[in-house]
Amino acid sequence: MDSAFYTQAETDAGAACSLGPAAGDGEPLGGGSSSILWKAFAILGVFDRDRNLLTLSEISRRSGLPKSTAHRVVKMLVELGALARGGEDYRLGPLMFSFGSRSGEIVLREVAMPHLVQAATRTGHLVQLGVLRGRDVLYLAKVGGRGSLNPVPVGDRLEAHMTALGKAILAFSDERTVATVLDGPLTRRTPATVTDREALSGALSQALARRVATDRQEAVPGLHCLAVPIVTRGRAAAAISVCFPASVGGGEQFVPVLQETSARIARALLQTDALEARVSSSA
Structure with missing residues (x-):
């Protein structure tokens, strides 16, 4: 395994901002894909890590919106600060960073990051942090390892049933949360993906x-992962995992590191909550 580490803790900026109709639009906020809100999010969603600068034509093509509609919504988003313009190119604006920095996921990642770095150093492999969102695992941070063994980039998702992170969180979740996954489609990503409900329940x-x-x-051929939950107040707030080539073996030697790291993150999160509560009460 390459001993050189990389840290991939950046997530795509994103936030649910309340956008009203542009002047003269006359379009309702409801109404599904015809609403200005849907169109705004369609545009914001076309920016990613690989393409963070886009022209209006590219925005129109990637969002599937007519160029005239894209121009009108982009103009509104620039005025709000959700997009910024430089010449012919547009990028996500400071408002998106401001909204994103307020999310609980950002707090969790910031608290966990020093401990993830230590775990990656001790194991010599990729260490990940993820949370359950619906039926998917949202990847918040990755430290260490090789890019070729990286299941998905930070900010992307995988279905929970095919990941160690997802199963670690689900194992410590309530019945309703588990049923959301078990009762839905269990898609196959690799020949090893568990798609049988009884087997997954086991x-x-x-x-x-x-x-x-x-x-x-189950998620990537040739890749094994082990995960443990980060439990606070009796529930799994998140999980951490270590991923390594299948040739390494079962990876049982990494379990103590994961468990120690999880416990430290859980304590740090509780301390952060206590500090925020004291600050709020004194305000």
Whole structure:
């Protein structure tokens, strides 16, 4: 394994901003894909890490909106600060960073990052932080390892049932949350992906008993992952995992590191909550 580490903790800026109709639009906020709000989010969603500067024509093509409509909504987003313009190019604006920095995910990532770095140094492999959002795992941070063994970039998602992170969180979640995953479609990403509901339920029970969840080439061929939950106040707020080539073996030697790291992050989160509560009460 390459001993050189990289830190990939950046997430795409994103926030739910309340946008009213542009002057003269006469378009309702409701009404599905015909509303100005849907169109605004369609435009904001076309920016990613690889293409963070886009022309109006590119925005129109990637969002699927007519160029005249894209121009009108882009103009409004620039006025609000959600987009910024430089010459012919547009990028996400400072308002998006401001909104994104207020999210609980950002606080979690900032608290966890020093501990993730230590875990990556100790294991020599990719360490990840993720949370459950609906039926998916949202990846908040990645430290260490090789890019070729990286399941998805930070800010992207994978279905929870095919990831160690997802199974670790689900094992410590309530029945309703688990049912959301078990009762939905269990898609196959690799030949090893567990798509049988009974088998997945058994894997969750095992993860609960061992406090460790596994992914044996279920998300990426040739990649094994182990994950443990970050439990605060009796529930899994998130999970951390270590990912390594299948040739390394089962990875049981990494479990103590994961468990120690999870406990430290959980304590740090509780301390952060207590500090915020004291600050709020004294304001």
